[in-house]
Amino acid sequence: MISFSWLASCKTPTEEVPEEWFDLNGFLKISNNGMVTIMSPNPEIGQNIKTSMPMIVAEELDVDWQNVIVEQAPLNTDIFKRQIAGGSQSIRQSWEALRMAGATARAVLKQAAAEKWKVPANEITTSFGQVEHKASGYKWGYGEVAALAAELPVPEEVALKDVKDFKIVGTSRKNVDAQKIVTGKPLFGLDYKAEGMLYAMIEHPPAFGMDLKSYDASEALAMPGIKDVFVVNTYKEEKERGWFDVDAFNNLIVVVGNSTWEVLSAKKKLKVEWEKTGDLESTEDHLRKLETLSGVEMKQSRKDGNPEQVFKKAAKVIERTYTAPFLAHNTMEPMNFFAHVTDEKAEFVGPIQTPEYMEKSASERLGLPLDKIDIKMTRMGGGFGRRLYGHFLVEAGVISQRLKAPVKLIYTREDDMTFGTYRPAYRADYKAALDENNNLVAFHVRAGGIPESPLFANRFPAGAVDNYLAEQWQIKSNITVGAWRAPRSNFIAGAEQAFLDEIAEAAGKDPIQFRLDLLERTKNNPVGDKNDYDPERYAGVLKLVKEKASWGTQKKTNTSRGVSAYFCHNSYVANVVDLTMKNGKPVIDKVYAAVDCGIVVNPDAATNMVEGGTVDGIGHAMYSAMTFKDGTPDQKNFNSYRLIRHNEAPKNIEVHFVKNKIDPTGLGEPPFPPVIGAVANAMYKATGERTYNQPFMAKDFEIKMI
Amino acid sequence: MASFNLSINGKSHKVDVDSSTPLLWVLRDHLNLVGTKYGCGISICGACTIHLNGNAVRSCQLPVSAVGESKVTTIEGLSENADHPVQKAWLEHDVPQCGYCQAGQIMNAAALLEKNPNPSDEQIENAMSGNICRCGTYLRIKKAIKSVNKI
Numbered sequence: 001m002i003s004f005s006w007l008a009s010c011k012t013p014t015e016e017v018p019e020e021w022f023d024l025n026g027f028l029k030i031s032n033n034g035m036v037t038i039m040s041p042n043p044e045i046g047q048n049i050k051t052s053m054p055m056i057v058a059e060e061l062d063v064d065w066q067n068v069i070v071e072q073a074p075l076n077t078d079i080f081k082r083q084i085a086g087g088s089q090s091i092r093q094s095w096e097a098l099r100m101a102g103a104t105a106r107a108v109l110k111q112a113a114a115e116k117w118k119v120p121a122n123e124i125t126t127s128f129g130q131v132e133h134k135a136s137g138y139k140w141g142y143g144e145v146a147a148l149a150a151e152l153p154v155p156e157e158v159a160l161k162d163v164k165d166f167k168i169v170g171t172s173r174k175n176v177d178a179q180k181i182v183t184g185k186p187l188f189g190l191d192y193k194a195e196g197m198l199y200a201m202i203e204h205p206p207a208f209g210m211d212l213k214s215y216d217a218s219e220a221l222a223m224p225g226i227k228d229v230f231v232v233n234t235y236k237e238e239k240e241r242g243w244f245d246v247d248a249f250n251n252l253i254v255v256v257g258n259s260t261w262e263v264l265s266a267k268k269k270l271k272v273e274w275e276k277t278g279d280l281e282s283t284e285d286h287l288r289k290l291e292t293l294s295g296v297e298m299k300q301s302r303k304d305g306n307p308e309q310v311f312k313k314a315a316k317v318i319e320r321t322y323t324a325p326f327l328a329h330n331t332m333e334p335m336n337f338f339a340h341v342t343d344e345k346a347e348f349v350g351p352i353q354t355p356e357y358m359e360k361s362a363s364e365r366l367g368l369p370l371d372k373i374d375i376k377m378t379r380m381g382g383g384f385g386r387r388l389y390g391h392f393l394v395e396a397g398v399i400s401q402r403l404k405a406p407v408k409l410i411y412t413r414e415d416d417m418t419f420g421t422y423r424p425a426y427r428a429d430y431k432a433a434l435d436e437n438n439n440l441v442a443f444h445v446r447a448g449g450i451p452e453s454p455l456f457a458n459r460f461p462a463g464a465v466d467n468y469l470a471e472q473w474q475i476k477s478n479i480t481v482g483a484w485r486a487p488r489s490n491f492i493a494g495a496e497q498a499f500l501d502e503i504a505e506a507a508g509k510d511p512i513q514f515r516l517d518l519l520e521r522t523k524n525n526p527v528g529d530k531n532d533y534d535p536e537r538y539a540g541v542l543k544l545v546k547e548k549a550s551w552g553t554q555k556k557t558n559t560s561r562g563v564s565a566y567f568c569h570n571s572y573v574a575n576v577v578d579l580t581m582k583n584g585k586p587v588i589d590k591v592y593a594a595v596d597c598g599i600v601v602n603p604d605a606a607t608n609m610v611e612g613g614t615v616d617g618i619g620h621a622m623y624s625a626m627t628f629k630d631g632t633p634d635q636k637n638f639n640s641y642r643l644i645r646h647n648e649a650p651k652n653i654e655v656h657f658v659k660n661k662i663d664p665t666g667l668g669e670p671p672f673p674p675v676i677g678a679v680a681n682a683m684y685k686a687t688g689e690r691t692y693n694q695p696f697m698a699k700d701f702e703i704k705m706i
Numbered sequence: 707m708a709s710f711n712l713s714i715n716g717k718s719h720k721v722d723v724d725s726s727t728p729l730l731w732v733l734r735d736h737l738n739l740v741g742t743k744y745g746c747g748i749s750i751c752g753a754c755t756i757h758l759n760g761n762a763v764r765s766c767q768l769p770v771s772a773v774g775e776s777k778v779t780t781i782e783g784l785s786e787n788a789d790h791p792v793q794k795a796w797l798e799h800d801v802p803q804c805g806y807c808q809a810g811q812i813m814n815a816a817a818l819l820e821k822n823p824n825p826s827d828e829q830i831e832n833a834m835s836g837n838i839c840r841c842g843t844y845l846r847i848k849k850a851i852k853s854v855n856k857i
Binding site: 045046047048069100155172174175177178179181182183184185186187188190191193200259260262265291330331332333379380381382384385412413492604606608609611612613614615616621637638639644645646647648649651652653 | 707723724726727728730731734735736738739740741742743744746747748750751753780781782784785788793796797798800802803804805806807809812825827830831832834835836838839840841842843844845846847848
């Protein structure tokens with residue numbers, strides 16, 4: 001192995017080098033001189049859990065963060081539960097386990113000290129990595145009792161700290177990998193190397209609905225440095241696929257050689273004949289289907305009261321339609337994986353959000369027992385949901401098994417962008433009824449997509465309206481889709497929040513007060529019992545953003561304002577966006593974000609996530625789209641697929657957190673969806689025209705959308 | 707195959723590669739300098755930014771044969787201990803999320819500041835708009851660049 005270290009130290013320890021480490025439990029070990037190594041159990045995709053998860057352990061362990069070394073944990077679901085990066089759930093679902101890991105270790109350290117000093121354990125206190133018995137004057141470092149502590153049984157029940165006593169959680173701590181990132185150390189899957197490693201690339205069908213017919217590799221094989229060209233079938237046909245086994249193209253041509261450039265050059269020399277095996281869909285067809293919705297089956301997801309009757313008698317009825325295109329994930333680090341498969345075992349190293357699932361897929365495909373599959377998690381150059389689907393890991397395994405050699409599979413940007421697993425294309429139709437007093441008396445949402453619906457039937461404003469109907473539909477497609485940052489919410493939030501703005505306007509109400517009134521209704525007298533949001537916390541972020549943005553009381557400016565608020569992935573976010581139009585283009589001067597994610601584990605890192613999610617949400621709503629012609633993606637690289645650039649980002653983002661003691665929830669996804677609505681609403685204020693179709697700036701570039 | 711003598715991070719390196727090989731892959735595959743990243747291969751995302759005689763250049767479309775005697779600096783050679791002012795600013799502002807694009811961002815920012823030690827917001831935006839950050843850390847990048855002279 002060449003220069004690759006799994007050790008990610010928070011700092012360079014200046015203390016003497018530890019002589020011995022003592023395992024207190026699977027999460028942590030303590031050295032004879034009091035250094036602490038804490039395992040970060042989950043995959044790191046940029047959400048910063050490699051710092052924040054160990055912070056929670058360190059808090060309950062009661063140590064000095066300066067003495068903590070963080071290591072990426074091995075995949076071991078006996079010790080670590082849910083080693084997945086997805087759904088903004090890492091902190092939320094592991095909060096208690098992380099606290100218990102620290103607290104039980106602290107308990108055995110106290111017990112060990114009690115035995116050493118022959119004093120009662122309940123008289124021992126801890127602070128910054130030291131045990132103390134005040135009455136007898138004993139005060140030792142954890143390192144001095146760690147050997148004995150490691151021998152003691154781990155208690156099943158221990159008292160956890162009171163939130164008010166937290167010293168690490170709730171304080172900003174720097175990214176534990178930052179030093180390595182800014183110096184270009186090998187951290188990512190693409191950086192990993194092993195002795196004798198070969199490089200492999202794939203050639204996949206150019207279109208959805210096409211498969212491999214035949215190929216001629218003679219020219220490619222004659223290229224320098226090329227070892228082999230062959231076909232792999234990633235999954236066996238009879239395999240029952242898990243949700244994480246999404247794989248648009250199962251038959252791939254593989255080119256193997258000594259270096260990336262040699263393989264890349266040879267790949268271009270392949271002569272391939274593809275054959276049509278299914279429909280070759282075009283965006284033009286998609287748009288027509290989305291417009292007519294002919295033949296789609298409506299499925300009722302929720303109904304309260306009698307919306308049909310109320311719509312007939314309404315004083316005002318507002319109807320609007322919103323759409324959004326397919327999107328590619330486009331992680332900056334393209335798909336790749338290292339595999340070394342022998343007759344006995346398989347070693348994998350690389351970027352994967354679902355190692356515990358892919359372990360099973362690899363085991364089945366390679367015919368090796370589960371305990372002979374070893375997957376090491378690298379830091380990932382972005383996830384956004386793309387790396388939940390680990391076909392590339394299986395591909396690397398199959399290639400290595402055939403070659404009987406260690407191999408690194410690398411996707412080019414084009415391979416990556418055209419391999420599917422996209423965010424679906426969506427349409428949502430909204431209809432609202434106001435009575436003669438401008439009260440919202442009926443609400444109807446009908447939402448669907450190609451090939452999946454974005455509907456959440458029990459989210460706001462469900463629960464606040466007496467007559468409510470939610471329906472969904474879908475249109476089949478052979479273009480593969482997958483979870484994409486804030487799945488479904490990434491579209492429906494913007495649509496719903498823009499529609500609420502129109503209802504408020506039609507009702508002659510302030511858009512924040514309009515929402516607060518509805519939330520008050522849900523709080524006091526909810527319609528139905530399946531509403532999946534807390535109206536007080538929802539109102540809380542709206543009130544906070546109202547205050548911070550001086551909504552309604554700000555001095556007169558040239559900027560135009562829009563507001564929105566959304567709840568998804570267990571966290572609440574409200575936005576106010578200030579923008580001005582310059583040369584026909586919106587310039588976002590400022591975004592205010594008010595966030596309720598419960599206890600904020602690492603405030604500056606959390607702020608970074610909110611800033612990034614805000615930029616990402618704005619970027620995709622304004623600029624990004626994936627379109628198709630005869631099954632072939634039109635966008636293959638960043639020259640045609642637009643991602644938001646530095647000069648298009650908001651000039652300023654101000655993030656505020658609601659302060660409470662509620663168990664923490666995630667931030668990877670919640671900041672993304674709502675800002676889209678706030679931008680749309682601000683653009684309306686600036687231009688007098690509503691925007692209904694994403695990407696909002698489609699007219700600015702050569703993508704034909706609705 | 708041809709032989710090239712390259713001056714990288716103040717040291718001389720001899721590589722035997724095809725003359726069309728982009729400097730990016732020479733650095734990554736042959737010299738084990740993997741801090742310079744592959745993002746698009748067509749000079750449009752900025753992840754592969756290095757310095758060529760002090761100028762920010764995309765290494766993914768720079769054939770090794772075109773490097774000649776130019777002095778190449780990569781992220782590994784920007785400083786020895788992360789103490790280049792731009793690296794320090796990045797640490798101070800805890801810029802990275804996933805971190806993948808940051809080497810390219812830092813190299814581009816360092817070249818910008820070398821030429822213009824006090825760039826305006828607009829100058830920063832224009833200079834940095836060739837570097838994509840998919841995580842959206844643009845505001846922190848700007849703050850870090852603006853703080854450099856104050857460190």
